[in-house]
Amino acid sequence: MPTYNKLVRDKIPQIIKDSGEQPITKILGEEDYIKYLKEKSYEELDEYCSAETNEEAVEELADLLEIMHALAKHNGSSIQEVEAVRKEKATKRGGFQEKIFLIEVKE
Incomplete structure (x- = not known):
């Protein structure tokens, strides 16, 4: 038995x-629930990173999004509020669309 x-x-x-x-x-109690939910997020992220097709990648992204919904709820928020914060940060600091890789900052 596994x-x-x-x-x-x-x-x-x-x-x-x-x-x-x-x-x-x-x-699970709340403390263990969050502990294992965080562990699950790493598991799903590893599976996303190992995905070999776009279909597999999207499947794993869906799992990560489900975890984000649960974590948002635990933190007294909603995925809509998380999305609003994401949009605000993207407006102020940008997203990752331009693929910029920072090498160093010289003083």
């Missing part, structure tokens, strides 16, 4: 049951 010890999407236990297997789960 051991995972990781945060999974809400419907995964039912999907496992539907496949004829029995998942062993627990509901």
